[in-house]
Amino acid sequence: xxxxxxxxxxxxxxxxxxxxxxxxxxxxxxxxxxxxxxxxxxxxxxxxxxxxxxxxxxxxxxxxxxxxxxxxxxxxxxxxxxxxxxxxxxxxxxxxxxxxxxxxxxxxxxxxxxxxxxxxxxxxxxxxxxxxxxxxxxxxxxxxxxxxxxxxxxx
Numbered sequence: 346x347x348x349x350x351x352x353x354x355x356x357x358x359x360x361x362x363x364x365x366x367x368x369x370x371x372x373x374x375x376x377x378x379x380x381x382x383x384x385x386x387x388x389x390x391x392x393x394x395x396x397x398x399x400x401x402x403x404x405x406x407x408x409x410x411x412x413x414x415x416x417x418x419x420x421x422x423x424x425x426x427x428x429x430x431x432x433x434x435x436x437x438x439x440x441x442x443x444x445x446x447x448x449x450x451x452x453x454x455x456x457x458x459x460x461x462x463x464x465x466x467x468x469x470x471x472x473x474x475x476x477x478x479x480x481x482x483x484x485x486x487x488x489x490x491x492x493x494x495x496x497x498x499x500x
Contacts, residue, residue: 383435384475386416386428388483390445393462396424397487399448400456400466404428404441404473413439420445438477443469443485455490464489 386404390397400420406413416436418426428436445466446452452467464487473483 382477383433383437384477384479384481385434386436386473386475386481386483388426388473388485389424390420390426391424391484391486392456392458392464393460393486393489395458395460395462397445397456397458397464398422398424401446401448401450402426402428402485403444403446404436404475405444407440407442407472409440413437413441416441419448436475436481438475441473441475443471443473443483445469445485445487462489 388402390400390402397420399422401417402420403415403417405415414430414432414437416428416430418428420426427434430436444452447454447456447466455463455465457463466487469485469487471485473481473485475481
């Protein structure tokens with residue numbers, strides 16, 4: 346009699362085992378929860394070959410990730426920044442446009458670095474891909490009046 350029950354319940358047993366496996370293995374059916382995993386994002390901003398010493402860095406989601414929150418961070422005197430959102434100090438993975446503003450949040454105008462080079466506030470024309478579980482440390486160069494600048498080497 347038990348031999349006849351196995352074929353009768355074989356679909357239910359298989360479904361139960363599959364459910365257990367999906368609960369134990371993150372990422373089953375694409376719902377690992379990694380889309381909610383927040384990442385620490387840090388970096389450094391350059392004006393010419395010199396780290397920028399003031400201002401704010403803002404990461405705005407690109408068009409494909411418009412639902413992601415905007416993040417920003419004050420630029421320290423050594424050019425370094427760490428981003429924060431309204432939800433905390435870490436950022437959701439995705440692609441972001443990089444914008445540099447003055448301390449008041451204005452993206453209009455220009456700033457001179459310690460070497461006298463002029464850089465423009467606003468959209469840097471660069472993007473950052475924040476990766477889940479990755480090292481999310483970035484280096485960006487602000488544009489000058491003549492256009493985009495190359496990143497300084499080293500550091």
